Amino acid sequence: MALHTIKEEVGSTTLQLVKQNHVTLDKTISAINDRTITLLDNHFFSNPAGYSFWTGIDTLNEIQQADNILESWSTGGTEYAIYMKNIERRDTPFDLSHKTKGFKYLDQVNSGLPDVMVKQMDISGAGALRVIPSATGERTVSFMRSILNPRNYNEVIGLLVVHKVEVMLTRDMVSVELPAAAGAFLFNDNGELLMSTGSGSISAAEIGKNTEPDAAYGYTFAQEGGEEWLYAYSDSSRFHTRLLYKIPLASITGKQVWFQKLLVLISFVFLAFVLMFVLYLVRLVVKPVVKLVSVMKIYEPGIKLPLSEEPLRHDEFGILQGSFVKMTRRLDHSIEENYGMKLKQKEYELLMLQSQITPHYLYNTLDSIYWYALDSGNGEVGEMVRDLSMLLRIGLSRGRTMITAGEELEHAQAYTRLQTKRYPGTFEVCWQIEDTLRDYETPKVIIQPLIENAILHGVRGMDGEGEIRVSAVQAEGTLRFIVEDNGHLPVDLEELAAILREEHSARGYGIRNVHQRIQLHYGEAYGLTYERTGEGWTRAIITLPLRRTKTEPAGN
DSSP, rough: OOHHHHHHHHHHHHHHHHHHHHHHHHHHHHHHHHHHHHIIIIIIIIIIHHHHHSOOSSHHHHHHHHOOOOOHHTTTTTEEEEEEETTTOOSSSSSSSSSEEEEEEETTTTTTTTTHHHHTTTTOOOOOEEEETTTSSOOOEEEEEEEEEEEEEEEEHHHHHHHHOOHHHEEEEEEESOOOEEEEEEEEETTTEEEEEEEEOOHHHHHHHHHTTSEEEEEEEETTTTEEEEEEEEETTTTTEEEEEEEETTHHHHHHHHHHHHHHHHHHHHHHHHHHEEEIIIIIIIIHHHHEEEHHHOOOSSSOOOOOOSSSSSSHHHHHHHHHHHHHHHHHHHHHHHHHHHHHHHHHHOOHHHHHHHHHHHHHHHHHHHHHHHHHOOHHHHHHHHHHHHHHHHHHGGGGGGEEEEHHHHHHHHHHHHHHSTTTEEEEEEEEEEEGTTBEEEEEESSSHHHHHHHHIIIIIITTEEEEEEEEEEEEEEEEEEEEEOOOOOHHHHHHHHHHTTTTSOOOOOHHHHHHHHHHHOOOTTTEEEEEESSSEEEEEEEEEOOOOOOOOOOO
């Protein structure tokens, strides 16, 4: 993976170098192209006299003048030449066929002109790089552009050629230093090798196998001659050239490969040290852990472990073993405590059974007193005994905490009957109960403390003018018990709210107990609230959720 990553980085970096070098070459070719366009525009298209001059040269002076013009355009070692078709059949004072630069007339069959130049004359106005063999056998790179007739753009009247372009291109290519055996190669759109630098060589088979003709750029790795090579190439869409680098991969990655081998060797040495350290850890760590696990497997709660008397180690494993021993001892102690608590619970259940027997005898005794009073003709005492019996029976409710609303109202009614006997002619109680609410669930003994407060702090001293209203209604999806009184003493609602918030711990125990029990069962959205009515009455409101109960009414 490391070698592959290095190769990809080398390929990517080399490709960027190729692209940059190709941009530089394009700038040079573009400069030559712009000069040819300017030359043709100045001497043919924007200058009618110039067109007449170039198509009518027939004297030595005019030939020298034309050569001087082209010589002035030649820069950087390049040579400019114009090959004109002899449209007007001019006769020059001497033979121009030997000339390789400057001005030259062509005959009707373009004799003496290389085939590549003849083909370029058929391409109207487009510039191209071509390889032209010279008379001495040397090859030169030339940039050529056909000259169109300014009066008829469909007619080609000559060819403008810039010879020895390789002088300028070589300067750009050799600016990149290549490793030994590497080479940089520039091709034209016909696949001809325009020029190359470096000591390397390349064949047409290599090019076809290691490059993609349709790809604008890319790089590949291939084996050639028993060695791995990097091929990086870039295409120019403007002048249809391709620049290709062929570089031996070892010349770039040689040091990296050596460094990689060194890393592998270091890794093996490090692995050996790691294995030795692991063996040491096995003796130091695994052995005491296995011993501790074996002790944990045989441990059962309540059974003491057969631990050896050897001292504990002072490291983390000694601390762990000591903590485990302490944990087992605490667990054994907890089991003993739990067993003792279960025994006490059984004793408590027996006491509860005995306590349930006592109220049963009490109810029977009160029932006997009730019938005795009726038989003796003392019905009022009998009624009071019956109400007292109901208070006790519903208040105890066989240990239940939740009863039906009907039972709770019966308990409150029994209490009010007893209080009217205690305070005769002092107040009246009005009941407004919806019968459909009697089967809903409610905590027991929550209305009686409110009625007691209404009597003691409201209507007890009103000499027959006191009135208490007790209501059970359904409102907004809740069950509400409402106790109102017209007590003559003013009530401080803020103090009552403070009592419910437990800000006065020594007062209002009864109503605070009611409020806390309701919230304990149903949450803070429910409970007891106080308000002042428009008539000046004090109103206590108990709000409960509407929940039906399956609890049967308490019996005798």
